[in-house]
Amino acid sequence: MSVSFSSRQRLAMLGQYIRPYWRPAVLGIVALLAVNGVGVVLPLLIRTCVDDVQDGLGFGDVVRYSALILGLASVMWVIRMASRVLLFGVGRKVEFDLKQRLFEHLLRLEPTYFANMPLGDLINRATSDVESIRRLVGFAVLSLVNTIFAYVLTLPLMLAIDPLLSLAALAVYPILLLLVQLFSQRLRQEQQDVQEELSEISQLIQEDMSGISLIKIYAQESNERAAFGRLNQKLLKSNLKLTKTRNVLFPLLEGLASFSLLILLWLGGQAIEGNRITVGDLIALILYVERLVFPTALLGFTITAFQRGEVSVDRIEEILQHPPLIQDVPEALVVPPSELTGAIKVDGLTIHYPGQPQPALSNISFMVQPGETIAIVGPIGSGKSTLANALPRLLDVPTDSIFLDGLDITQLSLNSLRRAIAYVPQDSFLFSLPIRDNIRYGNPEVSEAEIIAAAQQAQIDREILNFPRRYDTLVGERGITLSGGQRQRTALARALLLQAPVLILDDALASVDNQTATQILQALNGDRDRQRTVIFISHQLAAAATADRILVLDRGHLVQSGSHRELLATEGLYRSLWERQQLEELCA
Numbered sequence: 042m043s044v045s046f047s048s049r050q051r052l053a054m055l056g057q058y059i060r061p062y063w064r065p066a067v068l069g070i071v072a073l074l075a076v077n078g079v080g081v082v083l084p085l086l087i088r089t090c091v092d093d094v095q096d097g098l099g100f101g102d103v104v105r106y107s108a109l110i111l112g113l114a115s116v117m118w119v120i121r122m123a124s125r126v127l128l129f130g131v132g133r134k135v136e137f138d139l140k141q142r143l144f145e146h147l148l149r150l151e152p153t154y155f156a157n158m159p160l161g162d163l164i165n166r167a168t169s170d171v172e173s174i175r176r177l178v179g180f181a182v183l184s185l186v187n188t189i190f191a192y193v194l195t196l197p198l199m200l201a202i203d204p205l206l207s208l209a210a211l212a213v214y215p216i217l218l219l220l221v222q223l224f225s226q227r228l229r230q231e232q233q234d235v236q237e238e239l240s241e242i243s244q245l246i247q248e249d250m251s252g253i254s255l256i257k258i259y260a261q262e263s264n265e266r267a268a269f270g271r272l273n274q275k276l277l278k279s280n281l282k283l284t285k286t287r288n289v290l291f292p293l294l295e296g297l298a299s300f301s302l303l304i305l306l307w308l309g310g311q312a313i314e315g316n317r318i319t320v321g322d323l324i325a326l327i328l329y330v331e332r333l334v335f336p337t338a339l340l341g342f343t344i345t346a347f348q349r350g351e352v353s354v355d356r357i358e359e360i361l362q363h364p365p366l367i368q369d370v371p372e373a374l375v376v377p378p379s380e381l382t383g384a385i386k387v388d389g390l391t392i393h394y395p396g397q398p399q400p401a402l403s404n405i406s407f408m409v410q411p412g413e414t415i416a417i418v419g420p421i422g423s424g425k426s427t428l429a430n431a432l433p434r435l436l437d438v439p440t441d442s443i444f445l446d447g448l449d450i451t452q453l454s455l456n457s458l459r460r461a462i463a464y465v466p467q468d469s470f471l472f473s474l475p476i477r478d479n480i481r482y483g484n485p486e487v488s489e490a491e492i493i494a495a496a497q498q499a500q501i502d503r504e505i506l507n508f509p510r511r512y513d514t515l516v517g518e519r520g521i522t523l524s525g526g527q528r529q530r531t532a533l534a535r536a537l538l539l540q541a542p543v544l545i546l547d548d549a550l551a552s553v554d555n556q557t558a559t560q561i562l563q564a565l566n567g568d569r570d571r572q573r574t575v576i577f578i579s580h581q582l583a584a585a586a587t588a589d590r591i592l593v594l595d596r597g598h599l600v601q602s603g604s605h606r607e608l609l610a611t612e613g614l615y616r617s618l619w620e621r622q623q624l625e626e627l628c629a
């Protein structure tokens with residue numbers, strides 16, 4: 042996935058990044074102008090001093106000249122430092138803003154976006170691409186402006202001293218620019234290749250470390266090592282190619298620049314002999330050509346930084362300009378969860394994933410009364426999770442297809458909708474935080490008593506009390522590893538704390554034993570303190586049997602609906618699923 046913007050678009054984007062810091066940027070550029078202004082005066086002073094010494098200048102005057110030159114050089118040094126602090130500072134601030142914007146934008150994107158965007162690539166863009174933009178805005182701008190000032194101020198003075206000599210000394214510079222031009226396209230492509238291969242490597246490391254148990258169980262270490270080796274080899278090849286191109290180009294540039302000094306010394310010597318210029322003039326010219334060598338040689342790096350930055354602008358903007366598919370309509374309704382009862386109506390809902398031959402859900406319609414417990418069952422791939430994801434708009438749903446308390450959910454603000462629907466997925470994610478903080482994640486203000494009550498309802502409280510640090514026990518990578526069932530019940534406690542009128546469990550108790558899962562669901566069902574609509578997806582039909590009503594999905598269609606008793610009394614998918622499960626349990 043790669044997008045390329047036009048130069049004009051990129052310039053507009055860069056302008057937009059820098060705009061908030063235009064004051065330090067302009068001040069930095071003015072400082073660069075001052076540095077170059079002082080920089081061109083110094084060789085003139087040295088010229089006068091050298092020529093005056095030849096005409097018999099006294100020791101005191103030489104000391105005075107030296108003091109003046111030293112003073113000016115010190116002023117130049119201070120201003121140069123200021124210009125660097127200012128312009129590099131702008132680069133750092135732009136880097137900070139971009140990281141912030143990127144993260145905030147990612148939080149607004151729908152989960153399906155991340156299914157198509159490899160995580161390693163994303164991390165690479167958020168780190169090394171943002172860094173390249175910082176270098177473009179800081180170093181490259183400073184270097185380019187400095188080069189322009191150096192040429193604009195130095196050239197007229199050189200020409201005033203001796204046009205012929207100056208032009209001869211600078212004659213190689215157009216060749217130098219031509220060379221840069223020739224190499225620039227190649228450098229840009231090679232830079233892009235390196236960036237993309239870095240992304241692939243990050244992706245592989247991230248995936249392999251997440252699936253390390255799988256790699257070990259299937260004894261795939263050597264294959265993974267080989268796969269990493271191949272990618273690393275590709276990266277090495279691209280890096281070597283880039284290094285070769287750079288190492289051919291930059292010494293060539295420096296060599297050409299130094300060649301101009303040789304021309305100057307050779308022709309300058311003759312000009313002094315012919316009394317066309319003084320020794321002081323030649324020294325001034327040498328100092329001026331020297332002044333131009335560094336910015337000119339640096340031009341190569343500057344161009345690389347620009348090219349790298351340009352590629353990175355494309356890669357970052359590709360994310361920033363991806364509009365969130367699911368967002369609030371203008372003037373979306375804001376309704377606090379306490380004002381909603383949890384009545385749900387699904388009316389002709391059809392969901393078709395892009396690129397899939399069949400819709401995942403076809404014309405689904407049903408109603409759920411406030412406080413009702415609904416089980417959704419069906420064979421694998423029948424559309425159960427799609428339905429569960431559609432209700433809190435984790436998927437893009439059509440308008441007028443799902444209603445909460447009579448309100449079209451696409452007209453409700455996402456915040457209102459998601460505060461009204463507590464959702465527990467099958468693979469519940471826990472943060473590397475103490476269990477207490479994981480449970481109160483959706484509502485950090487709750488009291489300790491409420492946390493404990495939620496944990497008790499989710500039947501995880503007793504196990505937490507057996508942990509060495511109880512509710513302060515750290516979970517995740519740096520803490521203890523919870524079993525699948527413990528993770529699911531902790532995630533359930535987290536959802537229960539939200540006090541939302543609707544609770545959706547997407548196979549969220551699959552790792553909990555049948556008996557406990559049934560007990561939890563029955564307790565939720567019979568919770569008289571709180572009326573709550575519960576929609577749960579389950580492969581455990583014994584748990585589903587406790588629901589007020591069961592919806593049976595098959596290949597995206599709602600094929601049956603009714604209580605466990607009613608469905609068992611009818612010929613159909615539910616009865617055959619139930620009989621099959623009973624048989625499996627008998628055989629087990």
Ligand SMILES: Nc1ncnc2c1ncn2[C@@H]1O[C@H](COP(=O)(O)OP(=O)(O)OP(=O)(O)O)[C@@H](O)[C@H]1O
Nearest residue numbers: 153156394397401420421422423424425426427428
């Ligand atoms: N993000 C997606 N992109 C494309 N197709 C998808 C996506 N998610 C699900 N599907 C497809 O939609 C269909 C329904 O999937 P869904 O996950 O809703 O089924 P399910 O009944 O929950 O299955 P399971 O019992 O295995 O969890 C399947 O054919 C699946 O391959």
